Amino acid sequence: MIIVTGSVTAKPGSFEALLEASLAHVHRSRTEDGCISHAVRIDSEDPMKLVFFEEWRDMAALQAHFTTPGIAELLAAFREHSCASEKITAYEATKLPPLG
Numbered sequence: 001m002i003i004v005t006g007s008v009t010a011k012p013g014s015f016e017a018l019l020e021a022s023l024a025h026v027h028r029s030r031t032e033d034g035c036i037s038h039a040v041r042i043d044s045e046d047p048m049k050l051v052f053f054e055e056w057r058d059m060a061a062l063q064a065h066f067t068t069p070g071i072a073e074l075l076a077a078f079r080e081h082s083c084a085s086e087k088i089t090a091y092e093a094t095k096l097p098p099l100g
Contacts, residue, residue, distance in 0.1 A: 001036065001095060002062050004054040006088035007043070014081035015048055021077030022050050028070040029054070034061020052088075062090065 010018040022040045029038040036055035043049035056062040065071070078086050 001093045002056040002059055003091045003093045004052070004056065004062065004088065005091075006052040006054075006086060007049055008052075008078055008082045008086040009046065009049045009084045010081055011083040012048075018077060018081040019050065021074060021081070022052070025070055025074040026052075028068070029065060032061070032065055032068070034058065034064065048083075059092075 008018065008022075019040075019042075026038050026040050029035050034057040036057060038054045039052070041051050041053075043051050056065065
């Protein structure tokens with residue numbers, strides 16, 4: 001499984017537009033083959049920052065995701081509505097037995 005985390009901070013006056021574009025991207029992504037989960041949340045310490053969490057079946061599914069038109073739309077929204085460069089990190093993960 002591949003885990004992706006990311007964040008982006010909105011320009012003043014652009015939060016709603018950035019959130020709308022991000023939610024549209026999340027909903028599109030959830031329909032893609034290999035997407036296990038995809039979510040965006042408002043950061044609890046910085047209300048202008050959105051935080052993404054994604055789970056993908058494998059690297060091939062994630063790479064296919066990055067070729068979709070939705071990625072270009074999201075990056076265009078980031079360029080227009082964010083004040084800092086986005087941060088995206090991917091991790092290869094192994095599911096462990098339940099803890100406790």
